[in-house]
Amino acid sequence: MHVIATAGHVDHGKSTLVRALTGMEPDRWAEEHRRGMTIDLGFAWTTLESGPTVAFVDVPGHERFIGNMLAGIGPAPAVMFVVAADEGWKQQSAEHLAALDALGVRHGVMVISRCDLAAPASALATARHELATTSLNGIEQVCVSAMTGAGMDDLRAALSRLVAALPPPDRERAVRLWVDRAFTIRGAGTVVTGTLTAGAISAGDTLAIAPGEHRARVRGVESLKAHLPSVQAVARIAVNLRHLPVSQIRRGSALLTPEAWDTTSRVDVRTSGELPHQVLLHIGSAAVAAQVRPFAADLARLTLVSPLPLQIGDRLLLRDPGSRRIVGATVLDVRPPELVRRGDGALRRAELAAMTGQPDPVSELRRRRVVTVADLRRMGCPAPAGVAPVAGDWLLDPAYRDELQARLAAEVDSYAASHPLERGLPVEAARQRLDLPDRRLVDALVAPPLAALAGRVLRAPNRDILPPEVASAVETIRADLATTPFAAPDADRLASLGLTPAKLGAAVRTGALLQVGDGVYLTPEAPDLAVQRLAELPQPFTVRDVRMALGTSRRVVVPLLQLLDRANLTRRVDDVHRRVVDQSRPDT
Structure with a gap:
C-alpha cells in the first residue's frame, strides 16, 4: 500500500477528487456535509490499474483547521496538491505548500482541478512558479475535471508513476505510529488509527504509549477494513488495543516499539529561519507547545511542554502561534547537555554548527564519550563501525x-x-x-x-621480588588451586611448604596470594571466579548453596562471602540469604 495526503485551499475539490478516484466518501462528519467542507481527516482508498493500492488522507483546507491538516500530512510520504482552475493560487495553497516544504516532502503530484469551469493555464503557471523554490519542485502536473472525468485517467497514471518512485519503507525499523484517531468500539475496546511508515505491527505485540508510561497489547490489526494477523509499512492501519482506556490515548500520541525510543522534552535543532520565543511544534499527528532558546539564526534549543519520541534527523514543523509563519527544523540532538555555566551557549552553538542532522555514530560517540549501543539506536544512530563495546553494551570513545x-x-x-x-x-x-x-x-x-x-x-603485583624458596612454595599452592580454586590449603599444608605467616604476608603484598580470612589463602582471581559461579545460582542463595557451588567448606565460604560483601559484589537479602549485585546497577 501507498499513502498519499491531499493538500490545497478550502473548496478546491480535494474531497471531490478523492471520491472520483476511489468511489468512497472521505468526509466523515455530519457537520462536514452540512457545511460542505472537510473539517477533520478523511480516509479512502483504491487500487490503481497498475496494481498498487493507494490510500488517501483527505485533509481540511480551511485556515481554522490547519492543525487537523498538519496531522494528516505529517506522517504521509507523498502529497496530491490541488489547485482549482477557476480560483487559482490562494492563501491556504501557500500555507499548505509552506508546511510541506518545511517537512521536506519531495514526492507528489500537482492537480489543477475544476478544469470544466475555467482554462487551467493561468492556475498551472502560478502553481509551477510557487513550487519552483520548494521541496516539491518538479513534481508532475495534471489538469482534470472530476465532474466530467476529463484528465482522470491521466491522474491515475500520474499516481502510478508517483508511487513507483517512492522509496521503499524500512520494515525492520522500530515502530512509531502517530495516532490520528482514537475511539471505542463496543465489544472491542479502544481502537486507534494512523499511517504506519516503518516497521510492522502484529496481533499479540506489546507497544508503548507516548507520552506516558502505559503499555498495551495489540488485540488485532486492520488495514482497509480487512482484519490481518500483521501489517507492514507503508499502510493505513487500525489497531485494537487491549486493556487501554481511550482516555489514555489521543491524536498526537504514538505507539512505539518498547525500549526502542526515548521520549524527550528538550531538543537542539537546525531551522530554516529565525523563531519567536514560543512555537507550536508539529511532527506526525502531534502538536506540542515549545519554548525557544536561540543559539544562532538557524540553531535553537526547544523545550517542549510535553515529551515526544524523537530521533536525530526527524523533520519538525514549527508554527508561530501569533502569525501564519511556518519554519522547518531538523533534529540535531535529542539528548542535549545542560547549559549552566557562562560560555556554555557559545560552545554549544559551535558544536551544533558542525552537526548535519544525519545520524553520525562516530561523531556521537566522540561527543558523548561513553554511551551504550542501545542508547545510540534509541537516538536514531547505528553503532559506529569498527568500535566494539568495552563492557556489556557500553562504548567508549578511544x-x-x-x-x-x-x-x-x-x-x-x-x-x-x-x-x-x-x-x-x-x-x-x-x-x-x-x-x-x-x-x-x-x-x-x-x-x-x-x-x-x-x-x-x-x-599490578610483582611476584619476582619474593625470595626463590618462597616463590617456589607459593607456585605450588597456586598449582593446587588451579584445579580446585576454592580448596584453600589448611595450616598443615602451608607448614609443610615452609610458608610461615611472615612469608604468606609477603606473598599477599606482592599479589601472589589473596588472604580471604584468618589462615585462608586463595589466588587473587578467586573472588571474580566465585562471583561468576554464584551468578549462575538461583537468586538469592544461602551459605550452603555457595559451599556446594564452589566445592569447598564453610571455613572458606564464610570469609569469602564477607570479602565479596565488602567489595559490593554480593549483598545480604536477610540473615540467611545473599544475592549477586548487578554490576550494571551497583547501587540497587
Missing part, C-alpha cells in the same frame, strides 16, 4: 578511554598514599571518582601497570 586510564592510575596512586593499609582502590570508589555509569567500565579500563583483584584496583 580518546576518552586513554584519558580515563590515566585518571584511574592517578586515583589508584592517590588512594594508596592516603590508605596505606588497604590493598587497592575499591572498584565502586573508582567508578564514582571517574563519574562512570557502570562498574564494568572500570574493569575495562584496567591494564598494566594496573590490575583488578578482589573488587579493587591496584598497581
Whole structure:
C-alpha cells in the first residue's frame, strides 16, 4: 500500500477528487456535509490499474483547521496538491505548500482541478512558479475535471508513476505510529488509527504509549477494513488495543516499539529561519507547545511542554502561534547537555554548527564519550563501525578511554598514599571518582601497570621480588588451586611448604596470594571466579548453596562471602540469604 495526503485551499475539490478516484466518501462528519467542507481527516482508498493500492488522507483546507491538516500530512510520504482552475493560487495553497516544504516532502503530484469551469493555464503557471523554490519542485502536473472525468485517467497514471518512485519503507525499523484517531468500539475496546511508515505491527505485540508510561497489547490489526494477523509499512492501519482506556490515548500520541525510543522534552535543532520565543511544534499527528532558546539564526534549543519520541534527523514543523509563519527544523540532538555555566551557549552553538542532522555514530560517540549501543539506536544512530563495546553494551570513545586510564592510575596512586593499609582502590570508589555509569567500565579500563583483584584496583603485583624458596612454595599452592580454586590449603599444608605467616604476608603484598580470612589463602582471581559461579545460582542463595557451588567448606565460604560483601559484589537479602549485585546497577 501507498499513502498519499491531499493538500490545497478550502473548496478546491480535494474531497471531490478523492471520491472520483476511489468511489468512497472521505468526509466523515455530519457537520462536514452540512457545511460542505472537510473539517477533520478523511480516509479512502483504491487500487490503481497498475496494481498498487493507494490510500488517501483527505485533509481540511480551511485556515481554522490547519492543525487537523498538519496531522494528516505529517506522517504521509507523498502529497496530491490541488489547485482549482477557476480560483487559482490562494492563501491556504501557500500555507499548505509552506508546511510541506518545511517537512521536506519531495514526492507528489500537482492537480489543477475544476478544469470544466475555467482554462487551467493561468492556475498551472502560478502553481509551477510557487513550487519552483520548494521541496516539491518538479513534481508532475495534471489538469482534470472530476465532474466530467476529463484528465482522470491521466491522474491515475500520474499516481502510478508517483508511487513507483517512492522509496521503499524500512520494515525492520522500530515502530512509531502517530495516532490520528482514537475511539471505542463496543465489544472491542479502544481502537486507534494512523499511517504506519516503518516497521510492522502484529496481533499479540506489546507497544508503548507516548507520552506516558502505559503499555498495551495489540488485540488485532486492520488495514482497509480487512482484519490481518500483521501489517507492514507503508499502510493505513487500525489497531485494537487491549486493556487501554481511550482516555489514555489521543491524536498526537504514538505507539512505539518498547525500549526502542526515548521520549524527550528538550531538543537542539537546525531551522530554516529565525523563531519567536514560543512555537507550536508539529511532527506526525502531534502538536506540542515549545519554548525557544536561540543559539544562532538557524540553531535553537526547544523545550517542549510535553515529551515526544524523537530521533536525530526527524523533520519538525514549527508554527508561530501569533502569525501564519511556518519554519522547518531538523533534529540535531535529542539528548542535549545542560547549559549552566557562562560560555556554555557559545560552545554549544559551535558544536551544533558542525552537526548535519544525519545520524553520525562516530561523531556521537566522540561527543558523548561513553554511551551504550542501545542508547545510540534509541537516538536514531547505528553503532559506529569498527568500535566494539568495552563492557556489556557500553562504548567508549578511544580518546576518552586513554584519558580515563590515566585518571584511574592517578586515583589508584592517590588512594594508596592516603590508605596505606588497604590493598587497592575499591572498584565502586573508582567508578564514582571517574563519574562512570557502570562498574564494568572500570574493569575495562584496567591494564598494566594496573590490575583488578578482589573488587579493587591496584598497581599490578610483582611476584619476582619474593625470595626463590618462597616463590617456589607459593607456585605450588597456586598449582593446587588451579584445579580446585576454592580448596584453600589448611595450616598443615602451608607448614609443610615452609610458608610461615611472615612469608604468606609477603606473598599477599606482592599479589601472589589473596588472604580471604584468618589462615585462608586463595589466588587473587578467586573472588571474580566465585562471583561468576554464584551468578549462575538461583537468586538469592544461602551459605550452603555457595559451599556446594564452589566445592569447598564453610571455613572458606564464610570469609569469602564477607570479602565479596565488602567489595559490593554480593549483598545480604536477610540473615540467611545473599544475592549477586548487578554490576550494571551497583547501587540497587
